[in-house]
Amino acid sequence: MKVSRLKALLWGLALVLLLGLLSACGGGSENDGGSSSGSGNESAAGGSSSSSSSSSSSSSSDGGAKPVKITFTTLSTSESEQQAFQEIFDNFKQETGHTVELEILPGGNEYENIIKTRFATNDPPEIFYFFAGPNEYINLNAEENLVEMTSEAFVQTLTPAVRDFYTLDGKIYGIPWGSYNALGVIYNRKVFEENGLSLPKNYDELLQIADTLKQKGITPFFEAVQTVWPTQIFFLSGFQSFVLPVIGEEGVQKIISNELRVTDIPEFTELFRRYYELKTAGYLNDDLLSGTYELQQETLSNGKSAMAFQADWILPIIQERFGNAADMGFFPMPGPNDEGIVSLYPPKQIFVSRDAGNRDAIMELVRFMTSPESLAVWHKYNSGIPVYGGVESDMYPAQEDIYKYIQSGKGVIQIQLRTKATFVPELDKITQEFIIQGDVEKTVKRIDENYRQDGRNKKLPGFE
Amino acid sequence: MKTFSRYPLYFIVPAFLLYAVLFIYPTAAGFYYSFTDWSSYSKEINFIGMENFSRLFTEGVMQTAIRNTLIFAVAVTVLVNVVGLTLALMLNERTLLGSFYRTAFFIPVVIASIIVGYIFMAILNPEYGILNKTLRAIGLDALAMNWLPDTRTALWSIIGTEVWKSAGFAMIIYLSGLKTIPRDLIEQAMVDGAHYLTRFRHIVFPLLAPAFTVNFLLTVIGSLKVFEIVFVLTGGGPGYATEVINTFVYRNFAKGMWGYATSASIMLTLIVSVVAVSLLIVLRKREIEL
Numbered sequence: 197m198k199v200s201r202l203k204a205l206l207w208g209l210a211l212v213l214l215l216g217l218l219s220a221c222g223g224g225s226e227n228d229g230g231s232s233s234g235s236g237n238e239s240a241a242g243g244s245s246s247s248s249s250s251s252s253s254s255s256s257s258d259g260g261a262k263p264v265k266i267t268f269t270t271l272s273t274s275e276s277e278q279q280a281f282q283e284i285f286d287n288f289k290q291e292t293g294h295t296v297e298l299e300i301l302p303g304g305n306e307y308e309n310i311i312k313t314r315f316a317t318n319d320p321p322e323i324f325y326f327f328a329g330p331n332e333y334i335n336l337n338a339e340e341n342l343v344e345m346t347s348e349a350f351v352q353t354l355t356p357a358v359r360d361f362y363t364l365d366g367k368i369y370g371i372p373w374g375s376y377n378a379l380g381v382i383y384n385r386k387v388f389e390e391n392g393l394s395l396p397k398n399y400d401e402l403l404q405i406a407d408t409l410k411q412k413g414i415t416p417f418f419e420a421v422q423t424v425w426p427t428q429i430f431f432l433s434g435f436q437s438f439v440l441p442v443i444g445e446e447g448v449q450k451i452i453s454n455e456l457r458v459t460d461i462p463e464f465t466e467l468f469r470r471y472y473e474l475k476t477a478g479y480l481n482d483d484l485l486s487g488t489y490e491l492q493q494e495t496l497s498n499g500k501s502a503m504a505f506q507a508d509w510i511l512p513i514i515q516e517r518f519g520n521a522a523d524m525g526f527f528p529m530p531g532p533n534d535e536g537i538v539s540l541y542p543p544k545q546i547f548v549s550r551d552a553g554n555r556d557a558i559m560e561l562v563r564f565m566t567s568p569e570s571l572a573v574w575h576k577y578n579s580g581i582p583v584y585g586g587v588e589s590d591m592y593p594a595q596e597d598i599y600k601y602i603q604s605g606k607g608v609i610q611i612q613l614r615t616k617a618t619f620v621p622e623l624d625k626i627t628q629e630f631i632i633q634g635d636v637e638k639t640v641k642r643i644d645e646n647y648r649q650d651g652r653n654k655k656l657p658g659f660e
Numbered sequence: 661m662k663t664f665s666r667y668p669l670y671f672i673v674p675a676f677l678l679y680a681v682l683f684i685y686p687t688a689a690g691f692y693y694s695f696t697d698w699s700s701y702s703k704e705i706n707f708i709g710m711e712n713f714s715r716l717f718t719e720g721v722m723q724t725a726i727r728n729t730l731i732f733a734v735a736v737t738v739l740v741n742v743v744g745l746t747l748a749l750m751l752n753e754r755t756l757l758g759s760f761y762r763t764a765f766f767i768p769v770v771i772a773s774i775i776v777g778y779i780f781m782a783i784l785n786p787e788y789g790i791l792n793k794t795l796r797a798i799g800l801d802a803l804a805m806n807w808l809p810d811t812r813t814a815l816w817s818i819i820g821t822e823v824w825k826s827a828g829f830a831m832i833i834y835l836s837g838l839k840t841i842p843r844d845l846i847e848q849a850m851v852d853g854a855h856y857l858t859r860f861r862h863i864v865f866p867l868l869a870p871a872f873t874v875n876f877l878l879t880v881i882g883s884l885k886v887f888e889i890v891f892v893l894t895g896g897g898p899g900y901a902t903e904v905i906n907t908f909v910y911r912n913f914a915k916g917m918w919g920y921a922t923s924a925s926i927m928l929t930l931i932v933s934v935v936a937v938s939l940l941i942v943l944r945k946r947e948i949e950l
Contacts, residue, residue, distance in 0.1 A: 306895075309914030316700055316916070335916075337700060422809050424897065485809035485898065486786050621915050629899025632811060642720065653917055654701045 263293035264554045266561060269311075269324035271303035276512045277374075280577035284570045291564070294557050304425050305624055308335075315341055315549075322552035323561065325373065328544045329613035330364035334654055336547065338369040343548040343555070345369055350566035350584070358583045361542055361609060370545030371562060375580025375589070378598040379433040379539040379610060380528040382510060383503040384496055385593075387414060388525075399437075399470075399530045406479040409502050416479040418501035419631065423489040427627040429505040430471045433529040435611050437536035438470075439463045452615050454651055454658040459644045465636055472634040485632065493517060496524065505529070507541060511592045512578055526594040528601060538601045539610040543583055617651030617659060619643060687929075694923035700916030712923035721900050721908060722924065726931075729884060729904045732819060733935075736883040739823045741875055744830025745868075749860075751831070752838050762835070766828040773825070777892025780821045784808050784893075808894055811901040818893050818902060822883065830875045837871025838864070873943040877936060884932050905931075 270281065278298065285296035299321070301310050308327065312335075314320055320341065326332055336342060345351065346368045351359060354372060362368050381402075388394070391412060396402040406416035420426040440448065442463050443456070450456035458464045474480055481487050481501065493510060495501035497518040504510075508526060515521035528536035546565070548558055564570055568586055575582060575589035581599055582589045591599065601607055612619050623643065630639040651659030694712055698705045716722045747765055751758045768776065783789045784807040792804035807817040841864060849859045865872075887906035890896060896903040896911070905928045912921035 309911070312700065312916055313914050316913070316918070334701070340703075421898070483786075483806075486806050622911075625897065625899055628897065629901075632899055645719075653699055653915075 263295065264557045265295045265297060266554060266558055267297050267299050267322055268561075269299045269301060269321035271307040271325065272300045273303060273509070274513045274578075275516050276577040280574045283573050283577075284565060287570070287573070288561060288564050292557075292560060294554075294561070296561060304423075312336070318551075320549040320551050322554070323546060323548045323558050325544055326370070326547050328372075328542050330362055331613065331616050331618055332545070333364050333367075333369050334616060334656075335618065338367075338547075341549055341551075342369045343550055343552075343559075345371060345548075345562075348566075349563065353566070353584050353586065355583050355585060358542055361613075362545070370547050371566060372543050372583050373546045373565070373574075374543030375575070375578065375582060375595075376543060376598075376602070377507045377509050377541040377580070378526065378528075378601075378607065379429050379507045379541060380505075380526055380536070380598075381433075381503050382496065382506045382508070382594065383525050383527065384499050384501075384523055385525040386523050387499045387502045395527050395535075396530045397535055399532055402530050403477075403479075406474070406477075406503075410478060414499070415481045415495065415501040416503060417474060418481045418487060418492045418495050418504050419484060420487045420489045420492040420504075421484050421628060421631055422486055423492075424628045425624045426489060426492065426504075426506065427631050428624050429507065430474075430529075431467060431623075431627055432610050432612055433505060433539040434467045434470070435464075436539045436608050437529045437531035437534075438467050440537065440608065440611075441531060448611065448614065451611070454617075454648065454656075457644055458647070459640055465640050468630060468636045468639055471631065472636065475631060475634070480631075508580070508592070508595050508598060511594060515592075521592050521594075524592065524594045526597045528606065535606075538598060538607040540602070540607045541610055542613070615647070616656050617647055617654060619647055621650060622646055690922050690926055690929075693919055694926040696919045698919035698922070700918065705919075708919075712920050713927070715920065716924055716927060721903060722905075724900050725903045725905050725908045728815060728902060729886070729928075729931075731815065732822075732886060732904060733880055733883040735816075735819045736822050736826070736886075737876060737879040739819070740826050740830050740879050741872070743823060743827040744875065745834050747827065747831040748834035748838055749864075752835060762831070765831055768825045769828045769832075771825070773888035774892055776821060776825050777889050780817075780824075781808070781893060784817055809898055811898055814894055814898065814902045818890055821893065822886070822889055825889070826879065826882070830879065833871050833875050834868065837868045841867045869943070869947045873940070873947060876943060877939055880939060881932055881936050884928065884935065 268281065268285070270277070272278075278300065281298055285298065289295055301307055311321065311324060311326065315336065326336070332338075333342070338344075344367055346363075346366070348371075350371065351368055354362075358372050359368075362370060362372055387409075391408065391414075393405050393408065396405055409416040419430075439461060443450075443461060447456055447461075451458065475484065481495070492501070492504050492506070493514050494517075496504055496510075497514050497520055511521040511524060514524065528538040530536040546562070548555075548562065552558055566584065568584075571582070571584055571587045575587060579590045579592055580595060581591065581602070598607075612623070623646070626639055626642055626646070630636075648659060693705075695707055695709060696705045697708050697711075751762050751765075783791050786792055786804070786806045786809070789807075791807070795801065795804040805813050807813050845863055845867075846859060849863055854862070885906060886904055887910065890902055890904050890907055891910070894902045896907040905924060909921045909924045909928070912918075912924065
């Protein structure tokens with residue numbers, strides 16, 4: 197059988213290409229954990245991560261003398277956050293010689309999925325930024341997976357409200373990082389001024405404002421339905437103003453312990469009906485389904501939309517993209533009879549996983565980041581209400597509004613973060629589906645079932 | 661052929677071991693775990709019987725997922741085979757142009773689903789995508805819809821993308837099937853005065869039965885297991901409108917509900933097995949008759 201030279205050449209070429217591809221894939225990726233390779237990754241199939249963590253913590257006892265590489269994982273948010281991180285890490289490198297690499301993953305619910313999947317497959321991120329709240333301790337199985345922070349120095353410098361919020365059973369696992377955010381209505385002050393509108397004193401007035409704007413051809417509320425997560429904000433900010441005054445703190449505790457079901461709270465169902473009413477009355481953007489977060493920022497900024505149910509984390513992005521974040525204002529979701537209560541979102545937190553190789557270097561990083569100098573760097577890029585004492589921060593006018601509400605006692609931490617079982621898994625998809633389809637009963641039922649199922653999954657008492 | 665070499669049976673042991681460890685064991689373990697409450701929230705694993713399965717059906721999303729998966733499978737299978745067969749019939753010449761087009765239509769098959777997803781996300785973008793821009797340019801504004809965000813068109817947009825990607829594969833298999841049909845059969849039929857369609861119906865199509873079986877089965881099985889293209893294009897959304905079984909499994913796995921996700925996955929295995937085996941029996945019978 198003759199093999200022509202051409203054929204041999206082509207086969208050889210194909211083989212070389214294949215080998216080249218394989219070696220490129222293999223050589224490019226580095227183990228996370230930097231120099232101490234395979235510390236957490238050698239766990240036997242089916243073994244729990246706690247058995248391997250004891251071996252890894254003893255192997256990294258070199259005291260951080262050698263410069264190591266740490267990977268800091270975060271979700272993609274605004275440019276300003278990434279710049280701040282980068283500068284802090286550059287300063288850290290100058291001071292200690294350790295390199296910190298910023299790993300940016302997609303945000304939103306996807307981020308949570310990715311982090312949890314990595315923990316599930318024994319490839320946890322060493323140090324990572326995660327969502328706020330002590331219920332994330334349960335979500336991520338903190339006792340097994342995360343390093344406890346209760347005795348660290350920074351805990352003492354936290355503002356008491358945040359410290360209390362983050363303590364669960366006397367322990368703190370996360371490092372609160374960022375600013376307080378508030379959920380409510382972000383509005384374009386210039387549009388309001390030009391149309392002679394003043395802040396609504398109750399929900400009916402808000403609807404009247406929406407009507408006036410609609411007559412003038414301005415979109416009253418822009419909902420970013422395609423981006424999924426913003427559709428939760430109406431509900432989360434409305435809860436404080438509509439449901440909380442009726443059920444009170446007592447009712448919230450009952451929800452937390454599963455003694456009160458949300459399907460039994462008429463105001464809860466009513467809240468969703470009101471949300472859908474906005475759509476049927478034509479107060480939402482016309483192209484509802486293709487509304488994205490980016491478009492929301494754009495139309496708020498250029499005045500084509502007057503308001504959005506959002507949080508003040510949109511401000512740095514508007515500033516970065518359009519430069520006029522100072523034109524934005526904030527007011528809480530108005531209640532039936534009053535101005536409403538601000539729904540507060542304490543800052544997200546940084547976690548360190550127990551399996552991380554360079555524990556000493558990472559803890560050094562933690563201490564460095566929570567020092568006043570680094571915090572100042574953060575707030576230089578990200579104005580907002582600080583949570584550590586002794587830190588100055590510039591705030592956008594909208595944030596100053598929020599601060600005033602907080603100071604006058606009109607701010608409550610939002611319901612989602614106070615429950616042990618979370619509303620969160622799939623709440624965004626549920627609210628997105630709701631605003632498209634409008635089936636109030638089905639939605640409330642599903643939220644209730646999800647909530648109770650989550651409690652059962654986490655084996656919380658009272659949820660069997 | 662009378663002689664065959666007899667190799668000792670233990671020659672298959674290495675391959676069998678690999679198969680057992682990498683395939684049989686995980687599948688069996690999957691069966692076991694689907695009856696437990698294995699999750700990321702507790703270290704103990706308890707046997708809970710059929711609870712996972714009963715939850716699957718009362719939860720509501722699973723029913724949507726199954727419905728969407730079945731619609732997807734049927735539509736993709738039919739369209740891929742029709743398009744693939746048409747392309748094969750058209751490109752069965754030995755011309756240079758035929759050769760070029762065969763390669764062109766086959767290339768999407770080798771592009772990773774994720775990349776295809778990203779390409780089509782750009783193409784189907786309601787404002788900037790070339791599909792809508794073309795439609796508007798030729799005056800068909802009414803047809804320029806919100807392909808992916810609209811619940812009515814989302815699933816069909818994904819089906820269209822999958823057909824674009826997989827039709828080439830069906831085409832290649834049908835082409836090789838066409839090559840086995842003896843030319844004199846066709847020529848005799850032409851002499852007898854048969855039209856193209858009659859020839860196709862009575863000669864070509866029956867003789868293509870083996871290729872048809874292969875294609876049909878492969879497409880059905882592959883499309884029941886769809887994940888990447890749905891995940892990239894819509895993530896199962898908007899809401900749950902394009903949720904399929906595998907995106908459901910993925911979400912529950914990421915939530916930490918491992919036992920539950922495994923039971924959904926086992927259910928998918930059952931569906932695929934039932935469909936594949938019954939189709940195989942029906943289609944094989946067709947082949948023997950000819």
